[in-house]
Amino acid sequence: MATAVIPSLLRGLTGGKERVRVSGRNLREVIEDLERQFPGIRSQLTEDGELRSSIAVSIDGEIATGGLLEPVGQGSEIHFLPALGGGA
Amino acid sequence: MAEAGTNGHFKVIGTRPIRHDGVDKVTGRAKYGADYSFPGMLYGKVLRSPHAHAIIKSINFDKALKLPGVKAVVTSADLPEAEDKAEQVGEAAMNPRYLSMNILARGKVLYDGHAVAAVAATSPHIAEEALKLIEVDYEVLPPVMRLEDAMKPGAEILLPNLRNKEEGDNPTNVAQHLQFKRGDVEAAFKAADFVVEREFRTETVHQGYIEPHNAVGIYNADGHATIYCSTQGAFDVRSMSAQVLGIPVGKIKVVPAEIGGGFGGKTTIYLEPLAVLLSKKTGRPVKLVMTRAEVLRATGPTSGSKIRVKMGATRDGRITAAQVWMAYEAGAFPGSPVAAGAMTILAPYAIENVLIDAYDVVVNRPKSAAYRAPGATNAAFASETVIDELAEKCGIDPLDMRIMNGAKEGTPQVAGPPYKRIGFIETCEAIKNSEHYRSPLTGKNRGRGVAAGFWFNAGMQSAATVNIHTDGTASVVTGSPDIGGSRASCAMIVAEVLGIPVEDVRPVVTDTDSIGHTDVTGGSRVTFATGMAVYQAAQDAARQLRERAAKVWEKTVDDVELRDGTLYSKGNGVAPMTIRELAKRLARTGGPITGRATVNARGVGPGFAATCIDVEVDPDTGKVQILRCTVAQDAGKAIHPAYVEGQMQGGTAQGIGWALNEEYVYDAQGHLRNTGLLDYRMPTCLDLPMIETIIVEVPNPGHPLGVRGVGEVSIVPPPAAIANAIYRAVGVRMRELPMSPPRLLKAILESGRAYSPSAQEHQAAAAD
Amino acid sequence: MNSHSMANQAKNLEMSKKVRVETTINGEATEFLCEPRQSLLEVLRDVLELTGSKEGCLTGDCGACTVIVDGRAVCSCLMLGVEAQGKRITTVEGLANGTGLHPLQQKFLEDASLQCGICTPGFLMSAKALLDRNPNPSEAEVRYTLAGNLCRCTGYDKIVRAVLDAAKAMQSGG
Secondary structure, rough: OOOEEOOOOOOOOOOOOOHHHHHOOOOHHHHHHHHOOOOOHHHHEEEEEEOOEEEEEEEOOEEEOOHHEEEEOOEEEEEEEOOOOOOO | OHHHHHOOOOOEEEEEOOOHHHHHHHOOOOOOOOOOOOOOOOEEEEEEEEOOOEEEEEOOOOHHHHOOOEEEEEEEEEOOOOOOOOOOEEEEEOOOHHHHHOOOOOEEEEEOOOOEEEEEOOOOOHHHHHOOOEEEEEEOOOOOOOOOHHOOOOOOOOOOOOHHHHHOOOOOOEEEEEEEEEEOOOHHHHHHOOOEEEEEEEEEEEEEEOOOOOOEEOOOOOEEEEEEEEEOOOHHHHHHHHHHOOOHHEEEEEEOOOOOOOOOOOOOOOOOHHHHHHHHHHHHOEEOOHHHHHHHOOOOEEEEEEEEEEEEOOOOOOOEEEEEEEEEEEEEEOOOOHHHHHHHHOEEEEEOOEEEEEEEHHHHHOOOOOOOOHHHHHHHHHHHHHHHHHHHOOOOHHHHHHOOOOOOOOOOOOOOOOOOOOHHHHHHHHHOOOOHHHHHOOOOOOEEEEEEEEEEOEEEEEEEEEOOOOOOOEEEEEOOOOOOHHHHHHHHHHHHHHHOOOOHHHEEEOOOOOOOOOOOOOOOOOHHHHHHHHHHHHHHHHHHHHHHHHHHHHHHHEEEEEEEEEEOOOOOOOOEEHHHHHHHHHHOOOOEEEEEEEEOOOOOOOOEEEEEEEEEEEEEOEEEEEEEEEEEEEEEOOHHHHHHHHHHHEEEEHHHHHHOOOOOOEEOOOOOOOOOOOOOOOOOOOOOOOOEEEEEEEOOOOOOOOOOOOOOOHOOHHHHHHHHHHHHHOOOOEEEOOOOOOHHHHHHHHHOOOOOOOHHHHHHHHHH | OOOOHHHHHHHHHHHHHOOOEEEEEOOEEEEEEEEEEHHHHHHHHHOOOOOOOOOOOOOOOOOOEEEEEEEEEEEHOOOEEEOOOOEEEEEEHHOOOOOEOHHHHHHHHHOOOOOOOOOOOHHHHHHHHHHHOOOOHHHHHHHHHHHHHHOOOOOOHHHHHHOOOOOHHHOOOO
């Protein structure tokens, strides 16, 4: 089991819970599990079968580069963040 | 991946070689985008809206086409209709429909300077004459210039289809609301000994690169287009232009010219699709170059903002709660950097109870674009001023306050996971122990202020190839335009890995056909991510050299070592062979050697900066003079220290300009009044002292050489540091940017505190 | 809204009739044809293909177009091409002696005084005009004289150091 940290404005869908236990070997399966627990949450996180481009995912402190295929380990901590740009 | 662990015994990394592109740049040979010229080339100019907000009823360009020398005119009718959805382009999500509408207005103009049509002619002067002959019928609408007006109930709506989740199907100017929450701020404020709540307002500022935007488009009869332009990201120009033009990515080649500054403002497109469209219509190359007025009116500045910060601390100086309300002006289309503002505003600190509400708001200004640590400077102006006030209430030195509450490895971030190894506390301590901070500041109307800043830095995609030449020298090819000396760092990394002199490595920045996908030069990512790809490509080349030597010596690759440019056989009997000697024999021992690597870089290490600024305020005019300035920044590992210093100094100078003078001035109809560099007042060398730099090196565990990005964060602290210094100089807390002479003078007079006899006279006169 | 009157059209035709100009650029006798409405900067870049002088603002505020005309540092965007008649003009392309860099160029490289490099030609020409007039300027004099050249990348620190270093090198015959 891993832990998903739910963004503040989506906690309405999780009954206010910030940290949620999830199962799945990759991000796609984790989001499916989240949808089973809290119907409606998947469409906030994905669009057309991919992670929404406005959302970045951090797994154990690393920004995931593999999209929904990114592997999730036992005890992993998953954060959903706004995707950001940078200047120079 | 072991080099960061070696005791820092580098031969090339950490030295200061002359950059490889330097001679061309000091002799005027280097080709920037506007320097390109092609046979038969035409010149393009853009017709821009004179209104901040209007419906386009009709466009008639018959007369323009009749002017001798005019070859083509284009409008949004020449662009395909784009989809209305968010899509991943470059670093952030971008709505293709809005991108297209920004290139050429469709239906409505949304800011003074919004592009409406473009003309190609045989001279730039004829093109300008042609613009005057294009007749546009506008229905002028009331402009909405400030976020406060845009957010009011019943406000004039800019984008009729814009919705946000919370307002359901109601049209709105608020594109997005974000929230970050942790713990219980209400309870923590109640339990706090000191609470400070303040509101701040910052004005629109521009990146201010000296080189205006440019593009040359060449459309071939076979449907392929080539774009030459000054850009921070050739691959993003390609994908965005392809999207706007409705043609496949593979039909466009983008050649990045040398670039005269970007700071984030050249990570998007303005002229490129126009150049291709006009070239397609005329069958000739077409060059477009913006004037300075166009740059200021019509390219993305960064957001003006309103930020409320409330912080609570216990008597001993521990910050226990922080609450933030922040709204940023996105300009005509959604996408201000308010999310980054929200994620950076408290980033240097470990605070248990946090609530941040952030709003992205559209207004009739040009669409905002990234500007060096986008969103963070506005935010830090607010938070670092409040922390300074709290420190004063607690009776604690402002640096000690930051160190006491400083984030460390394991501190949870406001949005996201706990930090890995970071150097915030070391950076603050570097300032605390600096000669500057330890030396006293004496004299009237003088004060010293400190502030800190944070930036995430980015990873993302890069590719690199390392070619071994037949004389044992090498070239390293990347797709990262060089705006600060990064190609020198790439050459240095290859030189270090192969053990050859850095002058023997030629760095090349190439086009979109010639290297794998490479994301922008921005986000403080080139030395980190492209450097990582370069490092791996050099390792790949090194391995192939060892394999070739092994083949020649009839040994296995594990028997061969590469050290200092020479290949050695473990064990006896074989004389060592230099890379130079082996290179001569490549053709007859198996063929060429090219190392390659691609990365989607992980292991990013965030960066912190802390800045100390001494000011003297003239209480009669409100003018602020910067007496002394020191910036400390955690670079992880400085590959080329002189260029790391350069980033720190340049960012600091921009932060000082943002603090003291720079702002967009609009009239009531929404016209930009300061469209030139006299009145959009950036710092000159007379406004600044030498900028002292302290490079802190807390290695980033995620990078083979310990590198963190350095390009951005130094712009973040100066506005707050200067505000804190002004307070100590003349007793006035400034909460608006810029802290220009009229504003500061007004605040001094209103404060009722006389710091000089002449100030007292002013007050007496004003009171009469 | 402008109507394109016959008078305007006639005026533009006049302004586009080219004029022959004889001048000296980087020590070479040079002649060119230009329209009266073309600035010296435009002539240098588009007619003579000397693209080393850069366009930053076209209003004389940034100094990126600085050239030396009869010994004075001048914004070439504020001068007309036809005004070059009979003058001696030096651009950045004429700073080096063949392939031997001028001490200012050398110090800019050694001191890492350029990042994007777009302001560099303008600074080099302004600095040369200064050192030709005042071989031993103080830091304050350097900052005062170069305040008409804007740089957005460096914060000026390393530029000022390079000019002072070049002055020292030139004094000791370097």
